[in-house]
Amino acid sequence: MRLGVAAIARPTFDVPFAEATAQGAFAALDSLGDTTVTGPRHVVLDDAGLTAAAAELEAADFDVLVIVQASFADSTLVARLAATTAAPILLWAFPEDRSGGRLRLNSLCGINLAAYVLRAEDRDIRHLYADPGDAATSERLAQLLAMPPAAAGSAPTDVVSDEADREAADAVATRLASARIGIIGDRPSGFEPCDYDAAELLRTTGVTAEAVPLPQLFARGAAAPTDAVATVRRSFAAELTGTDDLDQDSLDQSVRLHLGLTDLVASERWDAVATRCWPECFTEFGGAACAPQSRLNQKLGVPGLCEADAYGAVTSLILQWLGKEPAFVADLIHLDPTDNTAVFWHCGLAPLSMADPATSPQATVHSNRRLPLLYEFPLKAGRVTIARLSQSRGRHRLVIGGAEMVHTPLPFSGTAGVARMDQPVDSVLSTVIQEGLEHHYGIVYGDVRGPLHALADKLDFEVVAL
Numbered sequence: 001m002r003l004g005v006a007a008i009a010r011p012t013f014d015v016p017f018a019e020a021t022a023q024g025a026f027a028a029l030d031s032l033g034d035t036t037v038t039g040p041r042h043v044v045l046d047d048a049g050l051t052a053a054a055a056e057l058e059a060a061d062f063d064v065l066v067i068v069q070a071s072f073a074d075s076t077l078v079a080r081l082a083a084t085t086a087a088p089i090l091l092w093a094f095p096e097d098r099s100g101g102r103l104r105l106n107s108l109c110g111i112n113l114a115a116y117v118l119r120a121e122d123r124d125i126r127h128l129y130a131d132p133g134d135a136a137t138s139e140r141l142a143q144l145l146a147m148p149p150a151a152a153g154s155a156p157t158d159v160v161s162d163e164a165d166r167e168a169a170d171a172v173a174t175r176l177a178s179a180r181i182g183i184i185g186d187r188p189s190g191f192e193p194c195d196y197d198a199a200e201l202l203r204t205t206g207v208t209a210e211a212v213p214l215p216q217l218f219a220r221g222a223a224a225p226t227d228a229v230a231t232v233r234r235s236f237a238a239e240l241t242g243t244d245d246l247d248q249d250s251l252d253q254s255v256r257l258h259l260g261l262t263d264l265v266a267s268e269r270w271d272a273v274a275t276r277c278w279p280e281c282f283t284e285f286g287g288a289a290c291a292p293q294s295r296l297n298q299k300l301g302v303p304g305l306c307e308a309d310a311y312g313a314v315t316s317l318i319l320q321w322l323g324k325e326p327a328f329v330a331d332l333i334h335l336d337p338t339d340n341t342a343v344f345w346h347c348g349l350a351p352l353s354m355a356d357p358a359t360s361p362q363a364t365v366h367s368n369r370r371l372p373l374l375y376e377f378p379l380k381a382g383r384v385t386i387a388r389l390s391q392s393r394g395r396h397r398l399v400i401g402g403a404e405m406v407h408t409p410l411p412f413s414g415t416a417g418v419a420r421m422d423q424p425v426d427s428v429l430s431t432v433i434q435e436g437l438e439h440h441y442g443i444v445y446g447d448v449r450g451p452l453h454a455l456a457d458k459l460d461f462e463v464v465a466l
Contacts, residue, residue: 001145004062005029005039006053006081009071011046012368014104018070019043021094021105024132025068031138032145038062043070050080057084064145066090067114072106074190078114088124090144091115091433095131095334098411098418102367103345109331112432112439116193119393119436127433129335154431155423157400157465161454169454172321177206179317182268184261185214185276187308193438194274195391196310204396204459205389207314210268214276218285221253221260229255236291236373239352240363246372247365253287254373258295265302272313274305282369290348290366291373294415297326298351305329306349307440315389315442322451323385323444326351331439332432334411335425341418342403342425343411344386344443348374350415354445356380356407367413379417381407385448386419386466392436398456399437400449401428401466417443421466428466435464 007022009015022043029037038060040053057065065085067078069092082089091111096104111127118125126144130137161169187194198209232255237243243251265273273296275281277289293304303316303326312329319327328350334343347366355361355377362376381404388399403419411418421428431437456463 001035001064002062003029003035003037003145004057004060004065004085004087005037005068006057007043007068007070008073008077008081009043009045010073013071013106014102015043015045017104021132022068022070025092028132028138028141029066032142044077050077054080054084057081062087064088064090066092069093069107069110069114070105072110074188075113075117075192076190079117082118082123088126089118090126090128092128095129098334098343100410101413103333103412103414106331106333108335109333109439112332112437113191113193115433116392116436116438119434120192125433127429129429154435154465155427157463159400159449159453161450161457165450165454168322168451169458172318172451172455173206173458175321176314176317179207179271180269181207181209181310181313182264182270182273183209183211183308183310184217184264184273185280185308188276188278191307193440194307194309194312201310201314205314209310210270212264214280217257217260217264217275220263221256221285224256224259224263228259232258236363239361240375241360242363246363250287250371251373253285254292257281257285257287257289258292261292261296261304262300265296265300270302272303272305272317274307274309274313276308277306278369282366282371286371288348288366288369288371288374291375294349294351294375298353301326303327306346309440311389311391311438312440312442315387318389318455319385319387319442319444319448322448323446325445326353327442327444328354328415329440329442332441335429337425339420340425341406341420342428343416343418344441345412345414345416348376348414350375350377350379354379364413375415376410376413377415378408378410379405379415381405382445383447384419384443384445385452387442387452388438388440390438390464392438395462397462397464398452399464399466400452402447402449423466431464431466437464
């Protein structure tokens with residue numbers, strides 16, 4: 001078999017670790033019998049490297065393109081590489097230790113984002129989530145390269161909606177019909193799951209989406225009175241340990257982002273807001289939007305979302321109304337088949353009500369951008385519902401799953417929880433990849449799957465079961 005290969009990463013992650021992981025993947029591919037491997041033997045990090053890698057692959061002839069997701073990377077890298085061939089594509093992501101520290105690669109989320117784009121084009125894709133040094137990896141590679149891709153589709157569900165569920169769904173549908181969400185700034189490049197069509201969102205859900213430019217948020221934050229900044233700072237300090245240890249100027253800027261968001265939400269009468277949080281909140285304004293959006297959610301009942309994710313904001317509203325408490329939208333970043341657990345994580349955005357009561361929430365900085373203010377704590381144990389209002393594969397669907405959040409130490413810095421999934425995690429990942437699901441998943445405590453199924457019926461949305 002002839003393989004094309006390219007490894008991709010972004011420089012905001014742990015590049016030496018990504019390089020070492022990629023070299024292990026190259027060695028595993030080279031060890032396959034009866035196989036030739038063509039492509040650059042280094043990690044592609046930027047546009048220049050991407051252009052060179054694409055030219056090398058375009059000039060080659062191969063049966064399968066292997067994209068080694070050495071760290072998280074937006075879809076622009078994958079899309080350019082995929083455009084070099086009509087051959088099947090194998091997306092390879094890597095587990096990393098649940099160390100309690102920085103998420104060094106976030107590789108799994110990378111192939112999740114890549115699959116969204118590739119499956120929207122109906123590309124033939126396969127996936128591998130394995131350490132290149134594991135004894136079974138080479139055998140699994142050979143199987144994946146030889147076999148057809150897994151069929152699209154999701155696990156069967158035994159959830160049956162009753163009359164109370166239908167009444168709850170009716171109430172949510174009524175609230176959606178008058179809901180307003182704000183989208184501040186454009187979604188980041190290569191984050192297609194955060195796209196939205198305001199007219200289509202209104203037609204399918206009744207939700208009105210209003211877009212405003214990011215500088216409007218910055219202007220309102222900069223104009224916040226100093227006494228208001230001091231008041232919010234004291235409130236953060238009362239809730240969190242370690243605010244005095246942070247860069248105080250950057251902390252002030254993060255507080256100002258919260259005040260700017262609060263001002264916009266009040267003046268525009270938004271029920272939820274999704275912000276282009278990076279890189280400009282860090283690079284232009286000098287603070288993080290994570291804790292500001294979490295506080296908006298916790299204190300005002302207004303979900304705040306990252307990456308200008310409009311459909312994530314609507315998902316949060318639905319879950320909040322059904323669960324009667326704040327929801328959290330997170331990335332799926334780690335799976336462990338040995339205990340059937342999955343880690344759901346985002347930088348430091350979870351509402352404080354989700355914190356494990358046995359821990360003390362910490363104030364921290366963004367793991368890549370190194371600026372405050374973020375929350376850091378593990379999620380509390382308890383039953384959770386996982387959901388997503390989805391546009392995957394070009395149609396409106398409702399993703400619904402269940403899990404038990406378990407009591408464990410914090411798996412990665414920021415806010416994260418370890419969930420024992422109702423379905424086998426290998427099956428969950430197959431559904432995520434083959435259905436091309438978005439990389440953001442809504443989480444709320446309690447079991448609201450019945451009302452969600454009823455809501456899907458009411459809105460005439462297909463259900464994808466996790």
